[in-house]
Amino acid sequence: xxxxxxxxxxxxxxxxxxxxxxxxxxxxxxxxxxxxxxxxxxxxxxxxxxxxxxxxxxxxxxxxxxxxxxxxxxxxxxxxxxxxxxxxxxxxxxxxxxxxxxxxxxxxxxxxxxxxxxxxxxxxxxxxxxxxxxxxxxxxxxxxxxxxxxxxxxxxxxxxxxxxxxxxxxxxxxxxxxxxxxxxxxxxxxxxxxxxxxxxxxxxxxxxxxxxxxxxxxxxxxxxxxxxxxxxxxxxxxxxxxxxxxxxxxxxxxxxxxxxxxxxxxxxxxxxxxxxxxxxxxxxxxxxxxxxxxxxxxxxxxxxxxxxxxxxxxxxxxxxxxxxxxxxxxxxxxxxxxxxxxxxxxxxxxxxxxxxxxxxxxxxxxxxxxxxxxxxxxxxxxxxxxxxxxxxxxxxxxxxxxxxxxxxxxxxxxxxxxxxxxxxxxxxxxxxxxxxxxxxxxxxxxxxxxxxxxxxxxxxxxxxxxxxxxxxxxxxxxxxxxxxxxxxxxxxxxxxxxxxxxxxxxxxxxxxxxxxxxxxxxxxxxxxxxxxxxxxxxxxxxxxxxxxxxxxxxxxxxxxxxxxxxxxxxxxxxxxxxxxxxxxxxxxxxxxxxxxxxxxxxxxxxxxxxxxxxxxxxxxxxxxxxxxxxxxxxxxxxxxxxxxxxxxxxxxxxxxxxxxxxxxxxxxxxxxxxxxxxxxxxxxxxxxxxxxxxxxxxxxxxxxxxxxxxxxxxxxxxxxxxxxxxxxxxxxxxxxxxxxxxxxxxxxxxxx
Numbered sequence: 242x243x244x245x246x247x248x249x250x251x252x253x254x255x256x257x258x259x260x261x262x263x264x265x266x267x268x269x270x271x272x273x274x275x276x277x278x279x280x281x282x283x284x285x286x287x288x289x290x291x292x293x294x295x296x297x298x299x300x301x302x303x304x305x306x307x308x309x310x311x312x313x314x315x316x317x318x319x320x321x322x323x324x325x326x327x328x329x330x331x332x333x334x335x336x337x338x339x340x341x342x343x344x345x346x347x348x349x350x351x352x353x354x355x356x357x358x359x360x361x362x363x364x365x366x367x368x369x370x371x372x373x374x375x376x377x378x379x380x381x382x383x384x385x386x387x388x389x390x391x392x393x394x395x396x397x398x399x400x401x402x403x404x405x406x407x408x409x410x411x412x413x414x415x416x417x418x419x420x421x422x423x424x425x426x427x428x429x430x431x432x433x434x435x436x437x438x439x440x441x442x443x444x445x446x447x448x449x450x451x452x453x454x455x456x457x458x459x460x461x462x463x464x465x466x467x468x469x470x471x472x473x474x475x476x477x478x479x480x481x482x483x484x485x486x487x488x489x490x491x492x493x494x495x496x497x498x499x500x501x502x503x504x505x506x507x508x509x510x511x512x513x514x515x516x517x518x519x520x521x522x523x524x525x526x527x528x529x530x531x532x533x534x535x536x537x538x539x540x541x542x543x544x545x546x547x548x549x550x551x552x553x554x555x556x557x558x559x560x561x562x563x564x565x566x567x568x569x570x571x572x573x574x575x576x577x578x579x580x581x582x583x584x585x586x587x588x589x590x591x592x593x594x595x596x597x598x599x600x601x602x603x604x605x606x607x608x609x610x611x612x613x614x615x616x617x618x619x620x621x622x623x624x625x626x627x628x629x630x631x632x633x634x635x636x637x638x639x640x641x642x643x644x645x646x647x648x649x650x651x652x653x654x655x656x657x658x659x660x661x662x663x664x665x666x667x668x669x670x671x672x673x674x675x676x677x678x679x680x681x682x683x684x685x686x687x688x689x690x691x692x693x694x695x696x697x698x699x700x701x702x703x704x705x706x707x708x709x710x711x712x713x714x715x716x717x718x719x720x721x722x723x724x725x726x727x728x729x730x731x732x733x734x735x736x737x738x739x740x741x742x743x744x745x746x747x748x749x750x751x752x753x754x755x756x757x758x759x760x761x762x763x764x765x766x767x768x769x770x771x772x773x774x775x776x777x778x779x780x781x782x783x784x785x786x787x788x789x790x791x792x793x794x795x796x797x798x799x800x801x802x803x804x805x806x807x808x809x810x811x812x813x814x815x816x817x818x819x820x821x822x823x824x825x826x827x828x829x830x831x832x833x834x835x836x837x838x839x840x841x842x843x844x845x846x847x848x849x850x851x852x853x854x855x856x857x858x859x860x861x862x863x864x865x866x867x868x869x870x871x872x873x874x875x876x877x878x879x880x881x882x883x884x885x886x887x888x889x890x891x892x893x894x895x896x897x898x899x900x901x902x903x904x905x906x907x908x909x910x911x912x913x914x915x916x917x918x919x920x921x922x923x924x925x926x927x928x929x930x931x932x933x934x935x936x937x938x939x940x941x942x943x944x945x946x947x948x949x950x951x952x953x954x955x956x957x958x959x960x961x962x963x964x965x966x967x968x969x970x971x972x973x974x975x976x977x978x979x980x981x982x983x984x985x986x987x988x989x990x991x992x993x
Contacts, residue, residue: 287311287319287332287618291611293594294618297346297355300383305598308357309611309618310341318344318359322383327601327622331904331948337361337375337388347402347411350432354381358413359388360397372397374415374424378432391426393437395419403451403460406481416442416449416464423449423464427481440475442486444468452500452509455530463511465495472498472513476530489524489532493517499547501558504579512560514544521547521562525579538573538581541592542566545613550597550606552623561608563592568956570595570610570621588634589619589953617934619953634955634983635670635678639663641977643911644984646964647695647704650739655964657975658706659984660690667693667708671739676967676988684741686731688712696758696767699789703737707769708744709753729753730771734789747791749773749781759809759818761794762840768794770820772804780807780822784840794840810859810868813895823854823872831857831872835895848897850874850887860914860923863944867891873905873912873927886912886925890944903938903946905929911960915972918991928958928976935961935976935987952987956980 287294287309299306304323309332311319316339319332340362349356357377363370372395375388394417405412406427413426413434421444424437443466454461455476462475462483470493473486492515499512504525511532513522519542522535541564548561557575562584564571568591571584591612600607601622608621638661649656650671657670657678665688668681687710698705708731730753731744750773757770766785773779783791803824812819817838822845823831829852832845851874862869870889887900905927912927922942929936934953938946957980966973971989978985 287321290613291618292613293343294596294609294611295344295346296596296598299355299379301381307618308344310344310359318357320383325602327620328950333383335377335385337377338373342398343400345400345402349376349411349428350378351430354379356432357385358400360400360415371395374400374413376432391434393417393424394422394439399448401449401451405460405477407479412481414449414462416446418445418447421446425481440483442466442473443471443488448497450498450500454509454526456528461530463498465498465513467494467496472511474530491515491522491535492520492537497546499549501549503558503575505577512547514547514562516543516545519544521560523579540564540571540584541569541586546594548595548597552606561595561597563595563610565593565613568592570608587621617951633677633986636983637661637668637681638666638683639982640979641982642979643692643960644962644975644977645693645695646962646975649704649735651737655966657984658693658695659977660693660708662689662691665690667706669739672966674968676986684733686710686744687729687746692755694756694758698732698767698785699734700787703735705735705789706733706741707756709756709771711752711754730769732789747783749783754805755807757807757809761818761836763838770807772807772822780804780820782840806856808857808859812868812891814893821857821859821870823850823857829854829874833895846895848889849900851885851902856912858912858914862888862923862940863890864942867893870897871912871925886938888944905936905949913961913963915963917972917989926961928961935974954978954985955983
């Protein structure tokens with residue numbers, strides 16, 4: 242988006258934003274190995290509970306950026322500067338005040354730089370008191386001046402921009418859901434505004450848009466009244482005042498409006514999202530400010546926002562509807578006569594507001610969606626045929642908690658094994674070789690299986706499974722019974738055809754949380770290390786007998802409280818297998834247990850991390866031949882919406898340098914290592930349960946990492962595994978989604 246001088250340069254963009262309240266981006270030239278892309282939406286961190294988004298070039302580089310507001314306990318607008326390839330940098334915080342409801346963009350002082358106007362509640366977050374519009378003037382570099390506040394009506398849910406009095410200066414109009422009116426703030430041309438004038442509309446006005454509905458060259462208003470189930474049309478007088486509202490019936494609980502010429506007659510029409518009916522109403526304009534009886538078209542559950550764009554390139558406007566209840570976006574392709582084809586749905590992990598823009602500069606309209614939950618904004622890149630790429634999801638069992646990869650039927654194609662915490666079993670999904678999988682077959686495990694690993698435990702050349710069964714009592718309907726059931730490890734020996742024999746149980750700790758596979762006593766037989774996440778302070782070592790059975794290796798090495806994740810590596814260069822363990826505690830930290838080569842381990846060497854470390858992985862991140870550690874520091878709440886990944890470079894003697902932290906998403910329990918963009922440098926990937934995505938940190942090869950890129954999956958992702966599922970030589974993702982009970986598969990389409 243190029244910068245246009247003068248306040249009216251932003252009028253079209255501001256008008257579109259008012260109708261859809263969301264973001265936009267553009268293109269930049271980067272070397273193929275400097276980006277990573279998967280066939281799925283991409284999610285970007287954007288503050289707490291993103292609720293509304295606006296789009297503009299805030300730093301004047303010709304690339305579209307995002308401004309995101311959150312409805313929860315945030316006092317800042319998050320500004321995400323675009324890289325030009327459909328990705329965004331880490332957010333810049335712009336203080337405006339608490340509980341923001343909507344954001345729009347306009348050049349309010351005529352300097353050619355986009356400014357922000359944010360509708361929000363008062364300082365006490367009280368929905369019964371007059372609200373505020375905060376105006377922050379842009380500096381042209383992505384930063385903003387301190388806000389100037391204007392008191393408007395109660396619950397200012399929607400803000401729109403336009404030159405309402407034809408003086409060449411942008412004005413503001415605010416829909417006050419608590420006052421049943423709209424506030425008109427006329428601009429002075431220097432970034433300030435006059436005293437608001439209030440104009441009555443219907444009950445519970447939740448959305449306002451501007452457009453010339455009677456063709457007189459003067460901007461008019463359309464307002465969606467949620468309680469009255471209608472739309473108010475206020476024709477402008479050209480001096481910033483309006484005629485009395487005339488209403489037109491729509492559906493139940495209209496929440497959002499969008500403007501477009503849907504039947505190609507040169508007259509503006511309206512599209513209305515009806516939250517109560519799960520449909521969209523189309524009101525065709527007559528050209529005199531009146532509208533024909535609405536036609537309706539089914540969308541998803543609880544539609545909250547509409548956006549207009551030509552998604553299939555036929556020159557006819559289409560609709561995108563953000564459905565909060567179903568967590569997806571419905572795309573309705575227009576027929577050119579005011580009717581629309583049946584909706585196609587695309588998952589976004591939450592959807593409250595949507596906006597259209599060309600975020601990767603390919604000339605095809607894309608979508609950006611604010612979910613009203615979590616901490617990210619989703620970007621869906623369009624294919625130009627009216628569809629959008631998304632992760633392929635494959636159903637498994639109840640509350641899948643861990644996923645592992647192996648060729649279980651010996652056909653040379655990778656398959657998946659998923660531990661289903663809610664069903665006490667493991668799902669096996671056999672791969673088809675092109676990135677898809679057959680329906681799952683299930684095999685019983687123990688009580689509350691939370692982690693699965695793959696290894697040939699009986700030496701027959703066929704992959705077997707090891708499953709950690711947590712068996713913690715809080716998941717049991719009868720804690721008195723469940724509390725007496727010990728946790729343990731289930732071993733399922735593979736038959737080589739994708740099936741497995743009945744599970745054999747091995748007692749290992751009170752509540753196992755994760756497993757690691759290695760030959761700890763150098764006898765050529767695989768052994769297991771089991772972290773006991775709740776009921777002891779140690780790791781259980783199970784030495785393999787070579788026939789698929791295991792024995793306990795004497796006294797279990799101590800690690801510290803609540804060891805939740807364990808990984809293996811040779812950290813002191815003696816050729817043996819060592820362990821790295823992290824505990825889920827507020828103090829953080831972890832321990833390295835150097836192996837003696839006989840299945841026993843030395844006293845722990847400790848290292849520092851962030852708080853509540855949840856997962857540890859091993860890789861050589863700086864290319865010195867010494868294994869390093871990556872630790873995801875988990876947990877998130879409204880006061881700490883962002884967590885970190887700690888990277889600790891190894892010294893080669895079992896100790897590590899001080900941790901360097903990188904921003905990450907929320908509530909991950911899995912971090913993994915691979916070269917995702919083919920540049921020969923190891924990268925990191927982890928599941929963001931709070932953001933319904935997988936984040937990738939591309940490595941620079943010197944032990945440092947770039948800002949994270951996030952790719953959307955199902956709800957509640959908790960585990961990520963890597964494998965080449967379509968045999969193209971690139972590592973793909975399989976992600977276990979606890980919230981949706983499925984596995985998302987993301988195929989790597991990075992250019993190399």
